[in-house]
Structures are given as C-alpha cells and as structure tokens.
Amino acid sequence: MVDLLRELVLLESPSLEKAPADRCCGFLADQWLLRGGIIHVLKQNHRGNHLRIVWPVSTSRPAGQLLVLGHYDTVYPTGTIAQMPFRLAKGKAFGPGAFDMKAGIVQALFAFEAVQELKIPATRNLVFLWTSDEEVGSESSREVIETEARRSEAVFVLEPSLGPRGLLKTSRKGVSDAELIVHGRASHAGLEPEKGINAIHELSAQIAQIEKWNNLRRGVTINADIVEGGSRTNVIADRAKATLDMRAWRVSDMHILEKRLRSLKPIHRGAKLEIQGGFNRPPLERKHSAALFLRAKSIAKQLGFALGEAAAGGGSDGNFTAALGVPTLDGLGAVGDGAHSNHEHVVIKTMPLRAALLAALLATS
Ligand SMILES: [Zn+2]
Helix, strand or coil: CHHHHHHHHHCCCECCCHHHHHHHHHHHHHHHHHCCCEEEEECCCCCCCEEEEEECCCCCCCCCEEEEEEECCECCCCCHHHHCCCEEECCEEECCCHHHHHHHHHHHHHHHHHHHHCCCCCCCEEEEEEECCHHHCCCCCHHHHHHHHHCEEEEEECCCCECCCCEEEEEECEEEEEEEEEECECCECCCCHHHCECHHHHHHHHHHHHHHHCEHHHCEEEEEEEEEECCCCCECCCEEEEEEEEEECCHHHHHHHHHHHHCCCCCCCCCEEEEEEEEEECCECHHHCHHHHHHHHHHHHHHCCCCCEEEECCCCCHHHHHHCCCCEEECCCCCEECCCCCCCEEEHHHHHHHHHHHHHHHHHC
16 A cells, blocks of 8 residues: 555646646556556646546446545645655654645555455445545546536545544535625825725725624634735825635535625725635535444444544535535545645545445445
8 A cells, every 4th residue: 555655646736737636546546456446547738647536346236336536736846845845753653745635545545455455345336536625625536526426326525634643524615715705996095085996995894794694603714815905105095905715514504604694885985895716625414424434433433543524624625515415425545644744644544444444345235
C-alpha cells in the first residue's frame, strides 16, 4: 500500500494543471485495469480527466450499484514535491495529497482487490469514480457525480477521516461561493461629491446588516472573506464587491440564507446590488448517513476497532450525493492530519484496516 501511495504522490496532480493531472488519472486507470476493472476515462477540456471504473456483478439479474467516490486532484502546484518530498517517518507517510486523499484511493484499490480475491459474490455493480476538480469546487465533475449517485443504493466517500481516531464524517455543512457586488456612481470627491454614489459605503452598510445573520449556536455563519472596491483617491467609488462565505448544517437554513441574500435592498439612494452565485454545496445532513454509519460501526467492531463519527464544517462531493437523498457515508479514507499543509501525512498502520472496512461495506451493501 505504501509503495502505491508513493507512486501516486510522486505523480503530482494539481486541480488547475491538466497535463500532470491526466498523467495521474492514467496511472490510476492502469491500476484498476490490471485488476480487471472496466475503465471509462471521461475526457475534459480544461480540468484533468475523470475516471469511472465498473466492476459488474457476475449474475445477469438487475443489480443496482454502489458508488465509491473520491478525487485525485490536490491543492499543491507542480514542483511542490521538491520542497515536500514523499517520506516515511515514525509510522507516517508524508507528501502532498497523501492524506487528502491519495491514501483513500489506495485503500479503495485494496478493498476492490479483497472483494475480488475473496470471491465475495457481489450483489451490486461496484462503480468507482475518481474526479479531478474537487479542490476547486467540482464544476466539471458535479454532473457525473450526481448522475452516478442517482443510480446508486449508497455512496462511500474516501475523503480523509477526522482526527487521530479516524472519525467518519456523518454531517457536513453546506458552503456558499457567493458575491455581493455594488454598483454606485463615480464623481470627483472634492468638486462634485453630491453627484457620486459611493459603492464602498453601500457595501459596508450591507455587510453590517449581513453580519447579523450569524447564528453560531445553530451553525449558521456568514463571513465576507474578501472585499474590494474603488479605483483611486479623489474618486467616489463606483464599484465594490464582497465574496461571501455562508455555511449551514441544515438545508432549510441554506434556503433562508439564499433568500435573505437575494432580497437585500440598497440602503443608499441610487446604489444597485447584484448577487452572483450562492450555495455551491448543499449541507450533508446526518439523516442520510445514519444507517450506513451504524453498519460501518458494527463492521469495525468485528474488525477489532471502535469507529466514531463527527460533523465537519467544510463540504465535499458527498454533499452533492446526500442532497439527492442517496445514503452517503463520508470520511472513509485515510487516518492522518495536516490536509492542505506542509505536514500532511497519513498513519500507515491504519490503511489495511480502513481498506478492510470498505471491502466489508461493499460486500454487505
Ligand atoms: Zn479532499
């Protein structure tokens, strides 16, 4: 498992660089092909290709499918490996993308092998989907993820687990990618101040309103993460923009936030508001994970370890599948720490157990 993880980490696969990402995708395709999977490379123009692998059941009865979902892209640009080489120390494997989520892919491959070698009569088609743009919002993969999820009885997401005990993620917040843009009117701040409409003043007033929507106890948050506006001194700003990070645990709260955002009215006379975007990942509510988690917990017990659960404030592609009402279990990937940082690593000895857990889930779903 470590050898394969090394190869996979050395094949750097940044979300925003197609050529290296495609090489990583090709390597993964070869690995599954070697083990008898049926490969479909879903070609992309701008992002890396997505990879879909099918392992059909041997009987001809209609079977339905189980979806194993993950992404092979990382947040690290090509060349990061020079400063952050793949290395093993104190039972851990370090390297860009090792934890988020290449070790998860390795575990899934070994789970696949286990199901085959143990000749477990699969009752459903197994579909593995490895995408190339999760770290940048899954724009090019969302449709294929949703299409596969709709055909599936359950979705198993190989995103990293949480904390040293490897907690599964049974709920995740929905996350927005929204912009509030204010259009004002420029004029000379000294000669004709009465003719200007200050977009920055308007935006500030709006942000002061929006801030009141925060409800930490309910898990509703809204933050202006980036603001920009104005052009130069002496000039009343004719444009200003805030990038808004909205999050919520509940689908109902997401709808309320979106509605409130879209019903904002200008405070300064003459100012115009424009809203772009909204929630790009809906919340993953626990009700879509609960039953699968119970089963995972009981399998883990039989394998000799205790499995816990946690809620995550960030989204993943599991948010898309759960939002369709398809049972989704997330955080089944690696145990480790330091995602998106220079100390990213996985705990090696947990890899076989996690692969066994996934194999058992696939064999019994
Ligand atoms: Zn990830």
